Amino acid sequence: MTITLNINGKDETVDAAAGTPLLWVLRDHLKMTGTKFGCGIAQCGACTVHVDDSPTRACITPHDTLEGSKITTIEGVTGGAADAIRSAWIKNDVPQCGYCQSGQIMAATALLDENSNPSDEDIDAAMSGNICRCATYMSIRRAIKEAAGDL
């Protein structure tokens, strides 16, 4: 089944079975492996992308429901919040192994886009869906606050 998806501002033609989650279309078909697989059931956030600017779990989102939507992945996310998050991430050496961090950055960017001055509770609410087994939570919280300050 061939459809066109708009990913990071570019139209991509995809031929995948109906119902295939966006995650596997990105990773296996388009070879965009920045978006990660962690659980497959919307529990860990490793696969977080933006669909029309909202953080979305690519592992449970059938790609064929996204025609006409604007999809943004870690490879393409830009803008004030994304830049501030990236540089706060680098400055604070937030990632350890890095595997969860595409999802963390996508979630944090969406948070700052919505709320440029998040409280601890806002951060908890926005980020608790993103597991980090390296437990970089302390650094993530620090970096989000710093990025908010830089906005």
Add this chain to the structure above:
Amino acid sequence: MFLHDIGIIPRGDKKSEPNPDASKITNLTRRGFVVGSSLFVVGVTLAGCSRYEEPKIDPDSLDLPAAGPSPLTEVKGGDATPALWIAIEEDGTVKITCHRSEMGQQVWTSMAQIVADELDADWENVEIVQAVGHERYGDQNTDGSRSVRYNFHRLRLAGAAMKQMLEEAAAIYWKMDPSECEAELGKVGNSQNSDTLSYGNLAKVAAKLQVPEEKDIAVKDPKDWRYINKEIASLTIPKITRGEGTFGIDVDIPEMVYAVIARPPQLFGKTGAVRDEKALAVPGVLQTVKLPDATPPALFKALGGVAVIGSDTWAAIQGRNALEIDWVDGPNASYDSETFADQMVQTAKRSGTVRRKRGDVAAGLSSADSRVEAEYYAPHLSQSPMEPPAATARWDGDKLECWACVQDPQATRQTLSDLLEIDKENITVNATWLGGAFGRKSKPDFVVEAAIIAKEVGRPVKVTWTREDEVRHGYYHSVSAQRMEAGLDANGKCTSYLHRTVFPPIASTFAPGMDVPTDGEMGLGATDVPFSMPNLQVESGNAKGHLRIGWLRSVSNIYHAFAVQSFAAEMAHAAGRDQKDYLLELIGNARNIDPADEGATYPNYDASIEEYPIETARLSNVVNVASEMAKWGRSMPSGHGLGIAVHRSFLSYIATVVEVAVSPEGALTIPGVWLAVDAGTVINPRHTRAQMEGGTIYGLSNALFGEITAKNGAVVQDNFPSWRVLRMGEAPRAFEVQIVPSNTAPAGVGEPATPPAAPALTNAIFNATGHRIRKLPIIGASGSRLSLPTEETA
């Protein structure tokens, strides 16, 4: 010219995307350079304003002395021959080979810091090349928190030797004595004038020179370090923020197909009848492959089952869901972890095998003024790195190449050679980045699966483990039951101490029927107990393994520190004393301990007890530092409590204080954690702090929520809701780390923060609520709060 392996990790790209922190460091070090070296102040100043143009050196035009073999192949730690570790390209790029696996501990950065410092390379020019698995690198097993400890000496030598050879190359070119040439930040300077020659220009000459002997190599005085012990930014993180870098699961090679595997629910269960018609009807499913049944011992063998091959991972997963398989029970069909727990607790009540003995514990206990007894239980755990295991294999005739997130590419190669019966020389194992590992990826069973399936399919295959696979078919942290008994005198001082520990050993994975805790595991927090009472006995009890038992971040230290440090607080309570003061009294006066003096066979993390003694003064010191950080003894609001634990593991000393707040309904939060660590020489304080936070929270996660159980031989949990891990909202609100300054030999940092986390937490809960937790997990997968005893039962 220089020996190096090109793995699949792309080159660093600092040139295209400058790393702001890296340039900051360079500025900083340049400042140090001007202050520190009067010789080169002149050189730099003149070079900056004169029109010196560096000549291009033609190595063939020079009359070079003949070079013999490297005398550095067998120094402490292994081979320090510079060409094994360093390749300098003409443009000045310094490629440093990292033979350990990068899994978030920032080993790329720390290895590079050591080499680049002694080489006096410009950090801006440093790139990492990931080594393939090969004996020439020596030990590549990235576990045991020992990458720095094993390699610090030889990597310093390699860097310093290379620097000397570059200086000598410049001396030959300038026809002067090497003592008049001094290397600094990627250039060799001429002390007679302001001329300089860059490393890139000199490299081809240096490569032909004799490698110096160890006695003739001058490593730096630690006060001159510019990268070691400095907060150097990570070499991997800028890429990570752009979704770049290749993890095992990201590998993509031409013609590759995707596999997932339905494995027997029980260890050594067998695959009976398979009906795959529905699976084959799933769009994108290409074929199925039956794997051979696994037989004991488990080793790193594939577990058997049926693989579904698809044109993408989703097709393979859907195909697997549609498989119909009759599993046949194996020898572990009756394993029920709940029943087994009762048996282990019974074993812990009976006297066991004595593993360390001081004085007469039986006599001491019976003559004590009062006695304290407690039993502790800790369940199986899963490592659950965020990246589940994944491996790609490609056959080319009888040659096999694999790409995988493995902690030990060398053991992976050996395992493939042993199990597939192919010559090691025909196998290449490329280590990718590891999306976390925590011990799981030191077992290359998933690479074996990929190799078997790729051979069968006749195309390159990537095997991906889903989270369910990872949780159900792991190498689990061992379940344990422990009994502690103490005798106190009239003043509450402990005079007798008995610790009995029962757990299935990791060796059960490698030798069928092996049920005796090994000296190695006993030395992880049991036989190395640092207490000073006159009567002390450590015993073990046997237990069989029914799942694959394996290493998990800090291994047996987790349950041993939980029991020992909880019990220390229980004794303090019985004596009516402060936890921290009593802990210091248990540790006693400053001395070095060798458990071997009291009958223990104690491996000391494979380090000599002379070089890395058990120093009680360092333990007491971290207790004091952490207590001061936490303001131990301050008055607490109702429902709040502080708890402390201290533990030496991986040759490092860590004390952790946890503050908890427990609401009357039992809702638990962690307002703060204060941690003091003495890890000897620390390569990167910033990344050490990250490991302290990460290791602690990993331990808190296990203690609060972690539990793997089994019924009918099969693991019950399957994914993150039932196998619960700590999330952002549950993380501590504040976390302070203090690194004790030390210039003693480097010790581990990746694991040792984990063991004290659980007992510090349960000791804090006791101080907050009066409720003593002896069975983990504290809350569990489905709970939301502590179950506090009611008034009547308390």
